[in-house]
Amino acid sequence: MLKPPAAKCEGCKNGDALEFEISMAFQPIVDLTTHLPFAYEALVRGPSGESAASVLAQVTEANRYAFDQRCRVRAIELATAAGILEVGAKLSINFLPNAVYSPAACIKLTLATARAVGLPTSRLIFEFTENERMVDPAHIAHIVESYKEMGFGTALDDFGAGHAGLNLLARFQPDIIKLDMDLVRGIEASMPRRMIVDAVIKLASAMGILVIAEGIETQAELNTLADLGVRYIQGYIFAKPMLAALPPIATWQESIALSA
Numbered sequence: 217m218l219k220p221p222a223a224k225c226e227g228c229k230n231g232d233a234l235e236f237e238i239s240m241a242f243q244p245i246v247d248l249t250t251h252l253p254f255a256y257e258a259l260v261r262g263p264s265g266e267s268a269a270s271v272l273a274q275v276t277e278a279n280r281y282a283f284d285q286r287c288r289v290r291a292i293e294l295a296t297a298a299g300i301l302e303v304g305a306k307l308s309i310n311f312l313p314n315a316v317y318s319p320a321a322c323i324k325l326t327l328a329t330a331r332a333v334g335l336p337t338s339r340l341i342f343e344f345t346e347n348e349r350m351v352d353p354a355h356i357a358h359i360v361e362s363y364k365e366m367g368f369g370t371a372l373d374d375f376g377a378g379h380a381g382l383n384l385l386a387r388f389q390p391d392i393i394k395l396d397m398d399l400v401r402g403i404e405a406s407m408p409r410r411m412i413v414d415a416v417i418k419l420a421s422a423m424g425i426l427v428i429a430e431g432i433e434t435q436a437e438l439n440t441l442a443d444l445g446v447r448y449i450q451g452y453i454f455a456k457p458m459l460a461a462l463p464p465i466a467t468w469q470e471s472i473a474l475s476a
Contacts, residue, residue, distance in 0.1 A: 234282035236274050237263040240294045241457035244465050245428055245450040254448050255306035256462055258291035265459045284315035288326045296333040298462045308341040319362035343371035357388035389423055397431025404436040417445050
């Protein structure tokens with residue numbers, strides 16, 4: 217296997233300015249129809265598993281570009297080392313839209329890393345959070361469209377919890393929306409939540425967008441979401457994130473025990 221290129225952004229500002237190390241933990245997104253991983257999300261951690269919050273606290277305006285690039289590279293390197301090529305799942309990488317000044321320039325290192333380890337770009341998903349302040353929505357729309365044209369999947373994370381919600385979907389249409397965990401928490405006991413999620417699912421289906429429910433912890437939540445038509449589930453009910461490894465997915469019986 218070829219050695220991945222050094223973690224320096226070609227053309228990106230301050231591409232070699234990151235002065236702290238990072239690692240990645242991986243959590244599966246499970247396809248309920250097959251009980252197999254549809255994708256694994258790469259979640260940033262410190263080198264010894266320190267929390268995402270402790271890592272993000274070190275990100276500044278000066279190193280934002282370098283951090284975004286390093287996250288992409290480490291996610292691809294570690295997921296490949298953990299065996300994602302063999303399981304056939306996609307890899308979902310979080311990115312910072314405000315760190316991407318040019319989609320074409322800032323994707324060069326990602327493409328080089330993927331080629332070096334043999335990961336097809338069609339198996340990459342880039343997700344960004346609705347909670348991040350949208351400095352320039354038109355620019356973000358350009359990023360999403362550019363990534364889709366390059367063959368990547370795109371995902372809007374934390375849908376229903378951020379600054380714009382449906383207004384973002386009116387501006388651009390990602391391939392995937394991920395329902396915020398606060399929206400689905402205790403959904404089995406909340407008619408308003410069920411009605412909102414049902415409406416989002418129908419809207420997404422009409423727009424050709426996949427829906428993922430994240431943060432699922434109980435069997436009641438899982439059953440309700442499945443009844444509403446959600447096919448893809450991410451949460452502790454199937455697996456907790458594992459540092460630099462692809463965690464095994466709990467069986468249906470194990471997931472019931474975990475949620476009890």
